[in-house]
Amino acid sequence: MAVPAVRRAPIRDGMSPPAKPPMKPPRLSFFRQTFTVAWKDLRSELRTKEALNASFAFALVILLLFSIAFEPTEDETRQISGGLLWLVFAFAGALILNRSFARELANDCLDALIAAPMSGAALFLGKTLANFVLLSAVEFVCLPVFGVLYNVRWTQQFWPLAGVIALGTWGLTVVGTVFSALTVNLRLRELMLPMLVYPILIPCLLAAMQLTAPLVMGEPLTAELAQWIRLLVVFDVIFSALALALIESVMVR
Amino acid sequence: MTPVEIAGVWKFYGDFPALRDISFNVEPGATMALLGRNGAGKTTLLRMLAGLSRPGRGTIRICGTDARDRATRHSIGILGHGISLYEELSALENLRLFARLYGLEDPDGAASEWLERTGLEKVRDGLVREFSRGMRQRLAVARAFLHSPSVLLLDEPFTALDDRAIALLQSLLRDATAEGRTVVLSTHQLREALDLATHVALLVRGRLAYTGKRTGEMLEDTGWLYRQYGEPQSVTA
Numbered sequence: 001m002a003v004p005a006v007r008r009a010p011i012r013d014g015m016s017p018p019a020k021p022p023m024k025p026p027r028l029s030f031f032r033q034t035f036t037v038a039w040k041d042l043r044s045e046l047r048t049k050e051a052l053n054a055s056f057a058f059a060l061v062i063l064l065l066f067s068i069a070f071e072p073t074e075d076e077t078r079q080i081s082g083g084l085l086w087l088v089f090a091f092a093g094a095l096i097l098n099r100s101f102a103r104e105l106a107n108d109c110l111d112a113l114i115a116a117p118m119s120g121a122a123l124f125l126g127k128t129l130a131n132f133v134l135l136s137a138v139e140f141v142c143l144p145v146f147g148v149l150y151n152v153r154w155t156q157q158f159w160p161l162a163g164v165i166a167l168g169t170w171g172l173t174v175v176g177t178v179f180s181a182l183t184v185n186l187r188l189r190e191l192m193l194p195m196l197v198y199p200i201l202i203p204c205l206l207a208a209m210q211l212t213a214p215l216v217m218g219e220p221l222t223a224e225l226a227q228w229i230r231l232l233v234v235f236d237v238i239f240s241a242l243a244l245a246l247i248e249s250v251m252v253r
Numbered sequence: 254m255t256p257v258e259i260a261g262v263w264k265f266y267g268d269f270p271a272l273r274d275i276s277f278n279v280e281p282g283a284t285m286a287l288l289g290r291n292g293a294g295k296t297t298l299l300r301m302l303a304g305l306s307r308p309g310r311g312t313i314r315i316c317g318t319d320a321r322d323r324a325t326r327h328s329i330g331i332l333g334h335g336i337s338l339y340e341e342l343s344a345l346e347n348l349r350l351f352a353r354l355y356g357l358e359d360p361d362g363a364a365s366e367w368l369e370r371t372g373l374e375k376v377r378d379g380l381v382r383e384f385s386r387g388m389r390q391r392l393a394v395a396r397a398f399l400h401s402p403s404v405l406l407l408d409e410p411f412t413a414l415d416d417r418a419i420a421l422l423q424s425l426l427r428d429a430t431a432e433g434r435t436v437v438l439s440t441h442q443l444r445e446a447l448d449l450a451t452h453v454a455l456l457v458r459g460r461l462a463y464t465g466k467r468t469g470e471m472l473e474d475t476g477w478l479y480r481q482y483g484e485p486q487s488v489t490a
Contacts, residue, residue, distance in 0.1 A: 029356075032353065032356075033353070033354055036350060036353045036354055037354075040339065040342070040350050043341070043342065043346070044339055044341040044342065047341040047342075047380075048341050106335075106340060107335040107336045107337055107338055107339075107340070108333050108334060108335025108336075108337050109335070109337050109338070109339060111300075111303075111305055111331070111333050111335065111337055112331070112333075112337035112351065112396070113354070114304070114305055115303050115304060115305060115326060115329065115331050116326065116351065116354040116355060117323045117324065117326040117327040117354075117355060117356070118323070118354055119323065
């Protein structure tokens, strides 16, 4: 049998044209790329409404079923409101987060994004922003529905409530987007994402529930609840920093 | 500066070595046809060249730097197995998206120019999900060329293209190499690949069986290289 002739010398055709002078790479703005990714995700989702419709439907059905099943009194509503709302947000959020990176699997779009000259952090932040906007939209539709079904005047503490919901939602979307990237190639990703994300989200959800319960009933935040605000802020900062630092190694193996 | 340098590259999937000690360089203006049967390691090698995967051992350098370097990624254009286009976006929106991600100064102008060059200007606002397979592949070609990369990595680029589109792609690739760009393409369509190639690399079960210039023999008889350097064919009754 003939031994294969392997030549490992540099390949160079004598007639080859001169090398194209390397083009000076343009200045790429981190935030421009972040918003480009976020815009792309929002545009895609608003065209298909795959995750948004499922998330809205799920959230509204749960709120309706709970109100019919328990017919809570004002005192009971005060006790369950924070927990109920954040359970709805967390589960409705999983439907949005599951689609975040799964959307990139069709046509191998994720490869093109990873091959593009942008940092993994810009890609991650863009996706997190889009998820944050989508989940916030679901939440701010749920709140009036919750107010009507449970006879609650939730707008009395609107801005503190909006702040708490924003902090909680950011924590949820940051952790969820990282795990959406981690589980994107798993066959059981729809199952794995909530299983991995919810245990990590316990401090964030706990703090958000504690803070949401009085606010949604129209009561102001008291000094003793300040520790929950600190927990929520620290959770968001730590997980945002960790995610931005580690996302590149999650995506390229 | 050598556009593509591959030195002692191994890639493992678990314990299985998908690529074994691959070394070769590709010079400016060369078109390297990466040949081999299914599972030979062509796609794995192209993915590592594009920085989508890291070698287990060895080094890959594109234009003298690491393939994952952000500036280096600007000089790479990749057309993979998938078309890497968003079904819910229009042709123009897809190209504009990538033009922005690559930091082009005039994303709209670049997108419009490439829609015209690939004959898709009439369907610029049509959603990709409504496109035929050939139109998608042409749009994918436009996406890969959009930012004028100096190294083009193409995995099965002729798939789903009709004769006219193949001629268009061949003409784009000839123009690119004439400008000094480097092309590495893997394909099973030997005739089209060898027509374009200045050099050939044959992978057999993850090993480099042959690298060298494309010769007249290869062009006259496309099976010659496989018979000379490829695996022995299994005997069937």
